[in-house]
Amino acid sequence: MNEYFSPIDFLVLKPVILLTLFGIGVMLTDLFLDQQHKYMNAVTALVGLAFAAVQLWLIQSEMAAQGVAQIEAFRGAVVLDRFAIYFSWIFLISSAIAILIAIRYLEIEQEHHGEHYAIMLFAAVGMMVLVMGMDLVTLFIALELMVLSVYILTGFLRRDRRSNEAALKYLLLGAFSSGILAYGMSLLYGMSGSTNLNVIADSLAARPAGDPLVLIAITAIAAGLFFKVGAVPFHQWLPDAYEGAPTSVTAFMSVGPKAASFAFLLRMFLVPLGSAREEWLPLLVGVSIATMTLGNLAAISQSNVKRLLAYSAISHAGYLLLGLVSGNETGMKGIAIYFLVYTFMNMGAFAVIVALRRRDLIGDEIDDMAGLMYKCPTAAVLMLIFLLSLAGIPPTAGFLGKYFIFLSLIETGHITLAVIAVLYVAVALYYYFRIVAVMFMREPVDQEKLSFSPGIRIALGVTAAMTILIGLYPEPFIQFAGSTVLSILR
Amino acid sequence: MPESILNGLFFYVLAVVILGGAIMTITRRNAVHSAIWLVVTLMGVAGLYLHLNAEFLAAVQILVYIGGIMVLFLFVIMLVNLDEAAKQRQFNRQWSLALICTLVVLVEFGFFLMRGAGSFAFAEPGQGALKPNTELMAVALFQDYLLPFEIASLLLLVAILGAVLMAKKEI
Numbered sequence: 001m002n003e004y005f006s007p008i009d010f011l012v013l014k015p016v017i018l019l020t021l022f023g024i025g026v027m028l029t030d031l032f033l034d035q036q037h038k039y040m041n042a043v044t045a046l047v048g049l050a051f052a053a054v055q056l057w058l059i060q061s062e063m064a065a066q067g068v069a070q071i072e073a074f075r076g077a078v079v080l081d082r083f084a085i086y087f088s089w090i091f092l093i094s095s096a097i098a099i100l101i102a103i104r105y106l107e108i109e110q111e112h113h114g115e116h117y118a119i120m121l122f123a124a125v126g127m128m129v130l131v132m133g134m135d136l137v138t139l140f141i142a143l144e145l146m147v148l149s150v151y152i153l154t155g156f157l158r159r160d161r162r163s164n165e166a167a168l169k170y171l172l173l174g175a176f177s178s179g180i181l182a183y184g185m186s187l188l189y190g191m192s193g194s195t196n197l198n199v200i201a202d203s204l205a206a207r208p209a210g211d212p213l214v215l216i217a218i219t220a221i222a223a224g225l226f227f228k229v230g231a232v233p234f235h236q237w238l239p240d241a242y243e244g245a246p247t248s249v250t251a252f253m254s255v256g257p258k259a260a261s262f263a264f265l266l267r268m269f270l271v272p273l274g275s276a277r278e279e280w281l282p283l284l285v286g287v288s289i290a291t292m293t294l295g296n297l298a299a300i301s302q303s304n305v306k307r308l309l310a311y312s313a314i315s316h317a318g319y320l321l322l323g324l325v326s327g328n329e330t331g332m333k334g335i336a337i338y339f340l341v342y343t344f345m346n347m348g349a350f351a352v353i354v355a356l357r358r359r360d361l362i363g364d365e366i367d368d369m370a371g372l373m374y375k376c377p378t379a380a381v382l383m384l385i386f387l388l389s390l391a392g393i394p395p396t397a398g399f400l401g402k403y404f405i406f407l408s409l410i411e412t413g414h415i416t417l418a419v420i421a422v423l424y425v426a427v428a429l430y431y432y433f434r435i436v437a438v439m440f441m442r443e444p445v446d447q448e449k450l451s452f453s454p455g456i457r458i459a460l461g462v463t464a465a466m467t468i469l470i471g472l473y474p475e476p477f478i479q480f481a482g483s484t485v486l487s488i489l490r
Numbered sequence: 491m492p493e494s495i496l497n498g499l500f501f502y503v504l505a506v507v508i509l510g511g512a513i514m515t516i517t518r519r520n521a522v523h524s525a526i527w528l529v530v531t532l533m534g535v536a537g538l539y540l541h542l543n544a545e546f547l548a549a550v551q552i553l554v555y556i557g558g559i560m561v562l563f564l565f566v567i568m569l570v571n572l573d574e575a576a577k578q579r580q581f582n583r584q585w586s587l588a589l590i591c592t593l594v595v596l597v598e599f600g601f602f603l604m605r606g607a608g609s610f611a612f613a614e615p616g617q618g619a620l621k622p623n624t625e626l627m628a629v630a631l632f633q634d635y636l637l638p639f640e641i642a643s644l645l646l647l648v649a650i651l652g653a654v655l656m657a658k659k660e661i
Contacts, residue, residue, distance in 0.1 A: 004632065004633050004636060005636065009637075013637075020644060027651075074637040075633070075634060077636075077637045077638070078637060113655070115651055115655055118651070119648060119651060119652075122644060122647070122648050125641075125644060126644075129637075129641060135638070137635055137638045138635075138638045138641070140638075141638045141641050141645060142638075142641060144645055145641060145644055145645045145648060148645060148648050148649060148652065149648050151652070152648065152651070152652035152655060152656075155656060156655075158655070158656065211606060212601075212602040212603075212605040212606035213602065213603070215602060216599060216602045216603070216606070
């Protein structure tokens with residue numbers, strides 16, 4: 001009858017509740033730790049992530065055992081389906097890797113505070129609720145929780161001008177884009193009288209094609225979402241934010257929040273706006289071509305590795321949008337597997353940059369990589385693997401994501417788009433190999449040995465192992481991704 | 491119908507007050523003047539809530555925004571030295587371009603909204619005695635939107651954390 005809060009609600013939210021509690025716990029225990037023992041905060045946060053992962057695993061296996069495809073909770077405000085679970089795994093993994101590579105980096109920057117890890121866990125909470133959300137209000141607040149956390153993390157190096165500037169730019173533009181998104185959402189609410197995505201979907205499906213109000217709603221929502229995923233022409237914040245943020249945070253925001261925003265975009269375009277596919281398809285095609293073009297061409301002339309990877313992240317967003325353009329099962333599978341792979345290869349590449357950081361050297365210029373092969377062959381070879389994977393060369397994992405997306409384009413008859421996308425892979429090869437050339441061909445400027453902290457060792461080991469493993473033995477991962485994305489296709 | 495004309499009039503007057511106040515807020519050179527024009531805008535929004543029969547929201551809008559937040563704004567403005575800011579150029583170089591873009595978007599949106607105005611279904615007013623305003627608010631907050639309400643508390647926690655982190659010299 002009047003169930004405000006049922007055991008089911010609790011069950012669905014358990015991983016999120018655990019993360020919140022551990023986040024608050026980190027803030028409290030931070031008070032009792034002196035500067036030498038701040039790394040304990042990272043340990044606490046990792047334990048919290050592990051607890052959440054165990055809960056998620058239990059829920060997942062229970063759902064599989066009972067044959068339940070999805071659980072609704074909070075009167076339909078959230079729905080835990082396989083799609084949400086899949087992306088939640090990506091968030092947990094990327095948060096854990098980001099925490100591992102942050103420890104030493106923040107110590108060197110002398111900004112090692114427990115709040116960093118607490119905010120990271122809160123960001124993970126926002127991301128997980130965002131992929132579960134089925135209600136406009138829930139979605140918007142979860143999105144704001146996520147991006148607000150990332151604004152703070154971007155400006156975490158308070159004495160660094162670049163970091164301050166990046167955070168301020170990101171905050172102002174991000175707030176503006178959230179406003180546009182909220183305007184689009186208000187139009188959806190006005191047309192359907194409900195904030196539930198399924199009700200909105202039914203109400204929009206009953207409208208005639210080409211309804212002008214639906215067009216405005218699509219435009220406003222698309223503008224807001226394209227900003228969040230960093231698609232052209234709403235990409236300007238991205239290189240600055242990626243360059244200015246602490247490198248460990250850049251690694252995090254290039255994967256976790258990006259995957260969350262993209263999952264949100266998929267949900268919005270496929271569920272409430274699914275019936276208006278004819279209207280948004282040309283928009284999406286145009287934006288994805290522009291995104292690939294600008295991302296790949298602008299990356300060529302960058303001299304800063306973080307900036308280069310930022311433009312490469314823009315181009316990856318373009319490829320991912322192509323998966324939505326084709327919109328069939330293969331395309332969705334491609335997007336899902338792309339993100340899993342992207343988590344490992346991109347965070348791995350950033351982890352190598354973090355490892356280069358010393359007291360006197362930021363390590364994010366391409367020139368700082370000179371002669372890495374002679375100074376530290378391990379780091380150079382790992383970077384080579386990650387870059388090959390980012391470019392999409394078999395047998396690394398990066399090939400797999402691109403393969404499925406291109407396959408889905410061909411299946412749905414978008415041959416021209418597929419050809420353009422493949423051409424840009426060649427361009428991408430050029431700028432990734434600029435880094436490789438500097439690492440392997442140039443003489444090192446100094447002879448100082450690299451030292452890896454235990455956290456970076458684990459992070460590099462896991463990311464490299466997964467990048468190769470998924471590439472060589474993709475079958476279980478493809479099945480996992482394929483079974484999860486079906487739940488979002490109506 | 492005279493009643494609907496009156497309703498329309500009420501709305502348009504308030505809209506002019508809100509938008510006028512907002513434009514004045516961003517164009518004043520003196521920050522205190524801006525803050526006071528913002529009060530006008532917020533009052534207008536409170537009036538809109540009254541117009542929609544949401545008395546509780548209107549009262550909260552006045553108490554929290556105008557009573558609380560604006561006073562804090564004025565405090566901050568008086569604590570910070572703004573003489574320097576008053577001497578600087580108020581608009582950046584792209585303002586004319588921005589104005590053109592805004593006008594284009596305005597015309598575009600206006601066109602679409604005019605075309606689509608018929609497709610907004612107006613809700614029927616409730617029959618009989620309505621529940622008290624505060625009770626409806628409580629139902630919305632603690633039943634229908636319980637989860638976003640709870641997550642909003644986390645959002646505020648992060649915001650406080652961020653503000654303290656950015657502002658404090660030594661953590």
